[in-house]
Amino acid sequence: MPRTVALIVAAGRGHRIGGPLPKQYQTIGARSVLRHTLEQFLGHPAVEAVQVVIAARDRVLYDAQTSGLVLRRAAVGGPSRQRSVLNGLEALTDDPPDIVTIHDAARPLVSAETIARTVDAVAGSDVAGAVAGVPVTDTLKRLEGERVAGTVDRQGLWRAQTPQTFRFAPLLAAHRAVASLGDNEATALTDDVAVAERAGLEIAMIEGEERNFKITTEEDMARARRELAPRLETRTGTGFDVHAFGPGTAVTLGGIEVPHTQGLVGHSDADVALHALTDALLGAVAAGDIGQFFPPSDPQWRGAASARFLKHAADLVSREGGRIVNVDVTLICERPRIGPYRDQMRARIADILGIAVHRVGVKATTTEKLGFTGRGEGIAVQAAASVEMPVRDDDATG
Structure with missing residues (x-):
């Protein structure tokens, strides 16, 4: 059975949502968003360990909100999401896993089934990675200025979510290659599948769940609180x-x-x-x-x-x-x-x-x-x- 480690990205600041704390440290009920997310991976039968990437300034806050959880020592993030993920991957090189499943801290509603499906897709085939996503169902319009210039064919279009799961070694190599090109290139790649695509890796799309949304706005936070209230x-x-x-x-x-x-x-x-x-x-x-x-x-x-x-x-x-x-x-x-x-x-x-x-x-x-x-x-x-x-x-x- 391949060894799988979860890498939770929690180094962002979330400027589009209000409040005195970054969104991953804001509470839903009795627990922070981050803790809700971590608990979905801790104890999951497909996941051996959990590695978190945090902002350096959040160390005290992180330690307080993860008290009692069995986690690897948190890695410190970088100036972009790509650099933060790379730092998390480098933290795993002392005992590298076979598979790494990367997930946004701000997606606390990920299900055990979605995690398992992405891991199984990689472990049970020759693809380098698998990403959870949902097909685009809304009609898409292309704009020129403030005017509609046309309708975009949504056939084959999917909204990528996390977890994004990969074979560890090729993903690490892909991230190192991007980092060597400088910050502009790293910032342009907004998820790990984009990094893998640039390296020519073959990635499978696995159907996820609408419920696995990312908390970005106040409305998202209110929805997450409603979903988790029961x-x-x-x-x-x-x-x-x-x-x-x-x-x-x-x-x-x-x-x-x-x-x-x-x-x-x-x-x-x-x-x-x-x-x-x-x-x-x-x-x-x-x-x-x-x-x-x-x-x-x-x-x-x-x-x-x-x-x-x-x-x-x-x-x-x-x-x-x-x-x-x-x-x-x-x-x-x-x-x-x-x-x-x-x-x-x-x-x-x-x-x-x-x-x-x-x-x-x-x-x-x-x-x-x-x-x-x-x-x-x-x-x-x-x-x-x-x-x-x-x-x-x-x-x-x-």
Whole structure:
């Protein structure tokens, strides 16, 4: 079986689409466009490894958005797409594959079937490459200035997509030859099939899918979000915690210090609000409870800031591909008064979780002097968290 490596081109800037980030790093649901694309190749039975090409300035962003994925070290792109692909190919020469399948990072809707068809077309024949594409169905007009000068025969015309799959050695040679001619020649060749054509390589056309479009405009991004939306689901977790009052002059609640005539008793800093919220996040991703990760019997957590516990839960959500939609905390106590500190708590929780303040709710109530909170013996907190998560392939569908 020929060894196949996927080469994902993610070095572009995407100036035709808005937003503070390049389009491949903008999010669809809980994951970036790039991560959606990578996950189509990772684990594909025809693909042994994945090599990504990125812009040098995007290294930190790339590392953050691909955390937890098993990838080759990213190569750095060049001044044109052709040079970026060549840099990616050169990164594979230490252990060259038999076949390389090249794909745009901005095509997150590529199917496993399309990937397999292009690889099989190369592995099972004597062609040098195969490209996915779709036949042109619209009527084509040729213009002179702003006037229609004629109709173009669309017979035999196809729109090329990616993946574009090749035998590694001849494609590498073709790219090296183009690079030796200078940047003008490289810029004129807008895909890898054009490079292969210039070298006289025989390329097969494999029918792709309309769904495998490239995100270029805001409208494309909106369409991709609609297409991928069914793959996401919202999960909810709840948490509850209680701490008794003890000696002290302040309590830690919601990550801030609140003056009081007593403190709270606990192994850590006894932040009952963050403990309940930590359990809510862990519950949303079915990851257990706070005691499993930070047992009170472990001396290393004595006096620890509960912000560490909450950050750990948030990181777990992120590693599972999730996004925190909102959190809500209700403190149940007679004293201290929560109102004057509510906004500080919301800001601190938002900072720990890396979400906007408007996604954090903090409120307080009493039990009308009933029970242990009514008698002023301690504080209880209930919390809820909503998390948007990708639907797993092994989830039951009913």
